[in-house]
Amino acid sequence: xxxxxxxxxxxxxxxxxxxxxxxxxxxxxxxxxxxxxxxxxxxxxxxxxxxxxxxxxxxxxxxxxxxxxxxxxxxxxxxxxxxxxxxxxxxxxxxxxxxxxxxxxxxxxxxxxxxxxxxxxxxxxxxxxxxxxxxxxxxxxxxxxxxxxxxxxxxxxxxxx
Amino acid sequence: xxxxxxxxxxxxxxxxxxxxxxxxxxxxxxxxxxxxxxxxxxxxxxxxxxxxxxxxxxxxxxxxxxxxxxxxxxxxxxxxxxxxxxxxxxxxxxxxxxxxxxxxxxxxxxxxxxxxxxxxxxxxxxxxxxxxxxxxxxxxxxxxxxxxxxxxxxxxxxxxxxxxxxxxxxxx
Numbered sequence: 001x002x003x004x005x006x007x008x009x010x011x012x013x014x015x016x017x018x019x020x021x022x023x024x025x026x027x028x029x030x031x032x033x034x035x036x037x038x039x040x041x042x043x044x045x046x047x048x049x050x051x052x053x054x055x056x057x058x059x060x061x062x063x064x065x066x067x068x069x070x071x072x073x074x075x076x077x078x079x080x081x082x083x084x085x086x087x088x089x090x091x092x093x094x095x096x097x098x099x100x101x102x103x104x105x106x107x108x109x110x111x112x113x114x115x116x117x118x119x120x121x122x123x124x125x126x127x128x129x130x131x132x133x134x135x136x137x138x139x140x141x142x143x144x145x146x147x148x149x150x151x152x153x154x155x156x157x158x159x160x161x
Numbered sequence: 162x163x164x165x166x167x168x169x170x171x172x173x174x175x176x177x178x179x180x181x182x183x184x185x186x187x188x189x190x191x192x193x194x195x196x197x198x199x200x201x202x203x204x205x206x207x208x209x210x211x212x213x214x215x216x217x218x219x220x221x222x223x224x225x226x227x228x229x230x231x232x233x234x235x236x237x238x239x240x241x242x243x244x245x246x247x248x249x250x251x252x253x254x255x256x257x258x259x260x261x262x263x264x265x266x267x268x269x270x271x272x273x274x275x276x277x278x279x280x281x282x283x284x285x286x287x288x289x290x291x292x293x294x295x296x297x298x299x300x301x302x303x304x305x306x307x308x309x310x311x312x313x314x315x316x317x318x319x320x321x322x323x324x325x326x327x328x329x330x331x332x333x
Contacts, residue, residue, distance in 0.1 A: 003212035004202075030196070037193035039229035064264065066196065068222040073199040081203045081213050085221045089265040152214045152271070156313075161267050 006144045007080030010111070010119035013143075019078045019106035019123065022070075026062070028098040034066030061095035071125055071137045074104045079121075079143050084151040086120065086161030087140040093133060100129040106139075116158045119145040166254050171284045175306075177245050178281040181227050182234075185276045189226065190219050218271040224307060224316045227272070228280050246282045246303050247322050256298050256324035263321040270313040278315065280307050285319075298325025 024030075028048075035045035040063045043050040051060045062070075068088065076083050096102055110122030125137040140161065142151035151159075194204050202209040203218060210217045219227075229243055242248055251259045272278070285302040305318040 003209045024198075033192070033196040037189060037196045038223065038226045039189075041229075041232040065222065065225055068266070069193055069197045069199070069220060072220055072222040073197045073201070076199070076201045081201055081209060085268050087265065087267045088222070089263065091263060150213060155270065159269065161269065 004080065006082040006147060006150075008078070009144045009146055009149075010113070010121075011146070013108055013111055013121060015108055015111055017108040019074070019108075022074045022077070022104040024070075024102050024104075026096055026098055026100045026102055028060065031060050031062055031066070031098060034069065035063050038063060038065035038069070040065060057095055057097070059097040059099070061097050064090060064092060067092075067096070067127065067135055068137075070102075070104060070127070071139065074106065074125065075123065075139060075141055078106075079141060082144050082150055082152070084142045084154075085139065086142055086159075089138045090135060091137075092135045094135075096127065096129060096134050102134070103128050109138075113145065114160055116154070116160060117145060118142050118151060118154060118158065118160065119149070168250065168253060168284070168287050171246075171250075172286065173283065175281040175283050178279065179228075181278045181280070182231060185219055185227055185272055185274050185278065187217070187274045190217075190223065190274065193220060193223055193226070214271055217274050219274065221268040221272070221316070222266065224266060224268070224272065225305075225318060227278050228307075244282070244303065244305065244320060246284055247301075247320065250284070250287070250301055250322070251324045254299060254324055255326075257326055258296065258298075259322055259324040260295070261320050262300070262323050265319040267317045267319075268315075269317075270309065270315045272307075272309070272315050276309045276315075278307050278309055280305060282306075292328070293323065293325070295323065296325035296327040298323055 032046045044055045045063045051057050104127050106123045106125040109124050112120045121141050123139045126133045127135045283304045288300045300323050303320045307316045308314050
């Protein structure tokens with residue numbers, strides 16, 4: 001198929017906008033598949049006995065690169081393929097286990113256009129289980145300034161993430 | 162007793178420069194997208210990727226995956242550690258425990274299947290001793306830079322670590 005038109009453009013957005021929440025039932029497969037896809041072989045992400053006895057947690061738990069991939073998916077589900085990630089900062093507070101229903105929420109905090117004309121959206125994201133925030137992420141993602149713009153065409157000095 | 166070990170000779174010096182063990186691989190890209198049910202057509206539809214990103218790319222957040230060592234390789238006797246500078250600092254400063262308190266990823270040129278990436282680790286700063294609820298120790302900031310074989314920067318990960326020793330219980 002040929003590329004779809006941008007799902008959203010900068011002018012559609014306002015500070016305070018909420019992104020569509022993502023709700024997902026985490027299983028052992030979610031944890032193990034994400035750990036192996038990110039080449040994280042550490043046993044607390046696939047061996048329950050190890051996690052309980054050595055880490056003191058109740059079960060295996062999501063690794064950080066897997067959570068990063070969930071946050072990326074959450075953002076680009078919203079922006080569509082024209083959205084281009086610039087920067088993400090993670091703060092891990094507590095673990096996410098099989099059996100948890102995780103809910104990822106995001107709020108537009110900042111809208112800026114830099115001196116190259118690139119349109120940036122600052123989004124604060126939280127991953128919660130039963131109203132308890134397990135991790136958070138501050139992200140900066142570029143979106144098309146208008147229908148003819150494409151952040152992926154920017155390179156080197158035109159890309160200031 | 163408080164003693165200050167000087168590690169300023171390490172600050173700003175590129176260390177552990179290495180080339181990836183394998184080219185960036187489409188199979189891993191699909192496995193990660195499947196793991197998080199990411200249907201972004203950039204990773205699944207070559208024509209869309211061609212039009213928007215000038216060809217297939219890897220999800221930006223997979224950056225660190227391309228450098229996690231194989232769990233085993235011929236001739237290796239023990240598992241190898243990523244972010245070696247973090248563990249070096251623990252050893253050199255005599256701090257038995259360490260955690261990563263914050264992690265930032267910055268994405269530059271897209272990573273593409275077939276790219277062979279290079280990486281290096283650079284210690285940016287180390288604080289004096291501080292006491293937190295975990296114990297007493299020092300915070301440090303490490304950058305991990307990644308570039309492609311064309312010498313273009315593709316990303317930088319910044320880790321803030323806290324190496325510490327648990328404080329002894331108060332004597333009564």
